[in-house]
Amino acid sequence: MRERQRVLVTGGAGLIGHRLCTRLLARGAQVVCVDDLSTGSEANLTDLCDDDGFTLIRHDVVDPLPALGAVDLVFHLACPPSPEYYLGRPVHTIRCASEGTRNTLEVARRSGARYVLASTSEVYGDPAQHPQVESYWGNVNSVGPRSVYDEGKRYAEALTMAYAREYGTDTSIARIFNTYGPGMRVDDGRVVPAFIDAALDGRPLTVFGDGTQTRSLCYVDDTVDGLMALGDSSWRDPVNIGNPHEMTVLDLAEIIVDATGGSRSVEHHPARVDDPVRRCPDIGVARRELKWTPRVSAEEGLRRTVSWFVGNRRHPVAAARAVADHAV
Secondary structure: OOOOOEEEEEOOOOHHHHHHHHHHHHOOOEEEEEEOOOOOOHHHHOOOOOOOOEEEEEOOOOOOOOOOOOOOEEEEOOOOOOHHHHHHOHHHHHHHHHHHHHHHHHHHHHHOOEEEEEEEHHHHEOOOOOOEOOOOOOEOOOOOOOHHHHHHHHHHHHHHHHHHHHHOOEEEEEEEOOEEOOOOOHHHOOHHHHHHHHHHHOOOEEEEOOOOOEEOOEEHHHHHHHHHHHHHOOOOOEEEEOOOOOEEHHHHHHHHHHHHOOOOOEEEEOOOOOOOOOOOEOOHHHHHHHOOOOOOOHHHHHHHHHHHHHHHOOOHHHHHHHHHHHHO
């Protein structure tokens, strides 16, 4: 990536987006961050706003973007990944994936920029193939409550490939698996912050279903490494960005309890509709084409995340500073 490259990052106030903006600035890029702050936090960007190379535009990507000037690279991350949000605002979620993707693709097309879509492992649905390879078409309930996110991202992928075929736009698709790390919101409904918050408060950990369903957790810095490598590459097909180390939800609970010294009590609730039974990426393409593989173990990544929550979960401003410290 050449110095002073101008990069658009949508969803830059989120967990992955903040780290991505930080890394791009450190490499000498000028970063334009577009975020409506509906799920991200402006406090996350406190450490970036003093950088002359950083511009924050508060805007919802479902609406056409304001004039931004030419850009060299677009990372489209703006879409709420939290079940609490996309189940509560389903129409807005699917509009982020559909209209938001079209609006950002238009920016890339007009600028002749490379375009990286942040898709998701959710496009595989409750997979009948294990581990999941990029050629697998998935098993998604198109009318279920999760479809606004699952099918929204599948549509976003189809639209991205359509721009590549019809307009010659330089596109790529990252299928991101479960990402976690310092800076996560406690109330976003995902399993890692929910378990950590409960354990630190001495409350039972809530497990949906019997807990034998599996997840493959990727530490946020590893995910950002993968996105950066994809942005720098000429790879055009979908690529899994995730950690192939698979664990059950009960195993995850055990690691978090050990790291926090919290309650070992677990409360089982009915399984969520269409919740995947197994989730694990095949990262052969990423290893071969991007020379990328995750480096942070689940034990180490969760220890760092717990440490951040211990000091910052009740203090948003301090939390923003701590995110910056962890990103260095």
